[in-house]
Amino acid sequence: MAVTMHDVAQRAGVSIKTVSNVVNGYPYIRPATRERVEAAIAELGYRVNVSARNLRTRRTGLVTLAVPELSLPYFAQLADAVMSAADAAGWTVLIEQTSASRERETEVLSGRRRHLTDGLIFSPLALGPDDIDLFTVDFPLVVLGERVFGAPADHVTMNNVAAAKAATLHLASLGRRRIAVVGAHAGQEVGSAALRTEGYRQGLAEAGLPYDPALVVEAGPWHRSTGAEAMARLLDAGVEVDAVFALNDALALGALHALHAHRVDVPGEVALMGFDDVDDARFAVPALSSVDPGRDQIAQTAVDLVLQRIGASGDPAPFRRVVPDSRIVGRESTGEDGSVVGVQPGGTELVAADLTVA
Amino acid sequence: MAVTMHDVAQRAGVSIKTVSNVVNGYPYIRPATRERVEAAIAELGYRVNVSARNLRTRRTGLVTLAVPELSLPYFAQLADAVMSAADAAGWTVLIEQTSASRERETEVLSGRRRHLTDGLIFSPLALGPDDIDLFTVDFPLVVLGERVFGAPADHVTMNNVAAAKAATLHLASLGRRRIAVVGAHAGQEVGSAALRTEGYRQGLAEAGLPYDPALVVEAGPWHRSTGAEAMARLLDAGVEVDAVFALNDALALGALHALHAHRVDVPGEVALMGFDDVDDARFAVPALSSVDPGRDQIAQTAVDLVLQRIGASGDPAPFRRVVPDSRIVGRESTGEDGSVVGVQPGGTELVAADLTVA
DNA sequence: TTGTAAGCGTTATCAT
DNA sequence: ATGATAACGCTTACAA
Numbered sequence: 001m002a003v004t005m006h007d008v009a010q011r012a013g014v015s016i017k018t019v020s021n022v023v024n025g026y027p028y029i030r031p032a033t034r035e036r037v038e039a040a041i042a043e044l045g046y047r048v049n050v051s052a053r054n055l056r057t058r059r060t061g062l063v064t065l066a067v068p069e070l071s072l073p074y075f076a077q078l079a080d081a082v083m084s085a086a087d088a089a090g091w092t093v094l095i096e097q098t099s100a101s102r103e104r105e106t107e108v109l110s111g112r113r114r115h116l117t118d119g120l121i122f123s124p125l126a127l128g129p130d131d132i133d134l135f136t137v138d139f140p141l142v143v144l145g146e147r148v149f150g151a152p153a154d155h156v157t158m159n160n161v162a163a164a165k166a167a168t169l170h171l172a173s174l175g176r177r178r179i180a181v182v183g184a185h186a187g188q189e190v191g192s193a194a195l196r197t198e199g200y201r202q203g204l205a206e207a208g209l210p211y212d213p214a215l216v217v218e219a220g221p222w223h224r225s226t227g228a229e230a231m232a233r234l235l236d237a238g239v240e241v242d243a244v245f246a247l248n249d250a251l252a253l254g255a256l257h258a259l260h261a262h263r264v265d266v267p268g269e270v271a272l273m274g275f276d277d278v279d280d281a282r283f284a285v286p287a288l289s290s291v292d293p294g295r296d297q298i299a300q301t302a303v304d305l306v307l308q309r310i311g312a313s314g315d316p317a318p319f320r321r322v323v324p325d326s327r328i329v330g331r332e333s334t335g336e337d338g339s340v341v342g343v344q345p346g347g348t349e350l351v352a353a354d355l356t357v358a
Numbered sequence: 359m360a361v362t363m364h365d366v367a368q369r370a371g372v373s374i375k376t377v378s379n380v381v382n383g384y385p386y387i388r389p390a391t392r393e394r395v396e397a398a399i400a401e402l403g404y405r406v407n408v409s410a411r412n413l414r415t416r417r418t419g420l421v422t423l424a425v426p427e428l429s430l431p432y433f434a435q436l437a438d439a440v441m442s443a444a445d446a447a448g449w450t451v452l453i454e455q456t457s458a459s460r461e462r463e464t465e466v467l468s469g470r471r472r473h474l475t476d477g478l479i480f481s482p483l484a485l486g487p488d489d490i491d492l493f494t495v496d497f498p499l500v501v502l503g504e505r506v507f508g509a510p511a512d513h514v515t516m517n518n519v520a521a522a523k524a525a526t527l528h529l530a531s532l533g534r535r536r537i538a539v540v541g542a543h544a545g546q547e548v549g550s551a552a553l554r555t556e557g558y559r560q561g562l563a564e565a566g567l568p569y570d571p572a573l574v575v576e577a578g579p580w581h582r583s584t585g586a587e588a589m590a591r592l593l594d595a596g597v598e599v600d601a602v603f604a605l606n607d608a609l610a611l612g613a614l615h616a617l618h619a620h621r622v623d624v625p626g627e628v629a630l631m632g633f634d635d636v637d638d639a640r641f642a643v644p645a646l647s648s649v650d651p652g653r654d655q656i657a658q659t660a661v662d663l664v665l666q667r668i669g670a671s672g673d674p675a676p677f678r679r680v681v682p683d684s685r686i687v688g689r690e691s692t693g694e695d696g697s698v699v700g701v702q703p704g705g706t707e708l709v710a711a712d713l714t715v716a
Numbered sequence: 717t718t719g720t721a722a723g724c725g726t727t728a729t730c731a732t
Numbered sequence: 733a734t735g736a737t738a739a740c741g742c743t744t745a746c747a748a
Contacts, residue, residue: 004725015735020727028733050473051418052725054409055740062474071435071637076428083455092471095453097441113450115408116420224641257643260618279429283582285615362741373719378743386717410741413724 003046012040062092062117066108068100068125073278081299100125119306140309142302146192154305155321158293162344163326164199167273167291172207176243180215182230183247196247214239227254235262249274249281272333286332294324319351361404370398420450420475424466426458426483431636439657458483467492477664498667500660504550512663513679516651520702521684522557525631525649530565534601538573540588541605554605572597585612593620607632607639630691644690652682677709
């Protein structure tokens with residue numbers, strides 16, 4: 001049988017309330033009493049029963065982070081950052097994988113595990129604008145990503161258009177004139193592909209470069225393999241290219257392989273820029289230039305927001321849309337040395353105050 | 359105020375016990391009663407209070423998985439597999455990152471979060487044979503990896519020596535005679551590097567090839583970058599090589615880059631074999647041959663074992679050491695087509711029965 | 717097949 | 733500054 005507060009109280013010759021006070025750092029305790037209690041705790045090897053505390057306080061101290069897949073480096077690193085931020089605030093993160101399936105994503109919002117934690121940080125990939133009703137929930141929720149805008153919840157997202165525009169302009173500023181984009185999703189109007197492609201177009205326009213459809217390469221799922229295929233297609237088609245903007249780093253790494261295989265020198269003949277700035281980018285050969293969308297800031301902000309909602313009692317604070325600063329990191333693949341060559345400022349926007357968080 | 363079983367009972371005109379029975383799938387309930395209760399649950403939107411249940415049953419339904427870092431692809435994929443296996447059994451996984459620090463690894467075994475879950479699957483990297491006392495614990499524990507052998511706990515590990523030997527023999531069977539190994543840790547006697555290097559030596563011996571220290575390349579942390587450096591060192595030294603066995607896939611991927619950079623054809627001039635069979639291996643160009651250490655089986659077994667211990671009441675079952683089968687997957691980097699070219703059978707071993715799991 | 721009632725180990729209210 | 737005591741919502745003997 002486990003040691004309880006009662007046992008400790010008896011041993012220390014105090015009431016159970018006093019033990020509780022000591023355990024929870026209540027300040028007004030006579031030092032002598034505190035010491036006696038602490039000694040008893042140590043002798044008996046007492047540990048608070050988390051379930052009992054949770055029942056009583058109606059809090060679990062846990063927050064869920066729901067992402068598509070941990071094996072995608074971006075999400076693994078995001079999870080890492082979220083856990084660190086939560087840790088620092090004394091909270092614990094429960095990770096949930098959705099495999100980007102509608103069913104699992106719906107379950108995250110209303111399924112069996114919903115009640116295991118006090119709040120949810122959710123990066124949807126299957127659910128989209130049409131599912132916005134599902135996001136109208138009565139618990140602290142922070143939405144990540146660019147699938148769902150306008151849900152009655154806090155939202156942390158990226159500077160997609162501005163960052164993609166800046167990346168394109170950066171390639172132009174290096175003297176590149178035939179800038180291809182890899183990873184477009186034709187016909188799609190929502191999500192990262194659409195936004196980043198739009199940024200690419202704006203960048204071209206501002207640089208005074210023509211928009212050439214032959215330079216826009218589709219790549220369905222944003223994986224290394226599809227990036228390699230897309231790049232090979234572009235090269236095999238004989239299209240003239242002197243720079244490639246891949247819409248994420250997996251695509252860029254795949255493209256890098258294809259360029260190598262075709263004996264195209266990077267950055268000599270073709271400069272290459274990715275997006276996400278995952279660890280792999282730094283370690284690639286040549287090191288990959290990329291857009292850092294502010295992953296750590298996203299994680300920190302998401303944790304701050306969800307904890308604020310959890311802590312908020314009653315007052316329906318307006319929902320916030322937060323966009324961290326993003327940075328362009330120039331490495332070998334664009335002939336640079338690894339320094340930040342551009343910053344796109346983010347910002348915070350207040351949205352509404354419809355929902356009372358219970 | 360949240361809906362409780364009491365409310366449901368009232369609404370359905372039954373006792374709280376009956377509601378509990380329905381919720382927990384107790385079979386002997388009159389269908390009519392069950393329907394009434396289910397209707398009430400639906401109308402009221404009732405959900406069980408997990409904390410109350412946990413307090414009463416002394417179970418949380420959670421299992422901790424402690425790994426060094428999610429951003430290492432092997433561990434991200436292991437976490438994925440463990441979560442899936444636990445999911446299938448109706449359990450939830452709480453992931454903990456240790457950053458391979460002694461402090462964090464010690465905390466996992468005895469820290470604040472220990473009591474959040476019913477059991478622990480632990481892959482230590484900092485703690486080693488000298489810390490075996492820390493592993494003598496009174497809760498269900500399954501140890502993973504090759505840092506700690508002989509702890510009073512179940513242990514799931516890999517076929518390191520046999521698999522490395524088979525990989526080496528396989529390269530020899532392809533006609534390679536100058537087989538280098540990348541990732542050795544000189545002077546270390548415990549851990550994956552030592553075991554796999556030993557397998558390499560055994561493989562050479564059995565193939566009748568001489569052991570040449572010039573072909574044994576050190577690489578401290580097993581990252582892509584160190585693999586690239588190590589490979590470059592080997593090539594720059596002008597050592598004759600026609601095959602490379604990298605002790606994990608990150609090293610192999612790094613080596614692949616270096617080989618490309620040196621314009622060495624893979625597999626034409628040099629055949630390359632990794633270890634771990636992470637997703638990246640399949641997507642590399644050329645696709646990387648690797649040793650699949652049975653990751654999914656490791657995950658499944660670890661979950662089975664920890665759940666068995668959690669379920670076991672009193673009887674001190676003997677500790678088991680389980681080694682899954684491992685497979686050699688031959689892909690383009692050894693001139694093959696992606697099929698399994700060798701299986702090293704694992705096995706189970708019973709160890710002792712000292713510890714009574716509470 | 718269903719109901720009654722006693723805790724599980726905390727925290728919180730209210731005294732003192 | 734500390735003590736009694738009543739919940740928190742559920743499971744589980746035991747009864748009926």
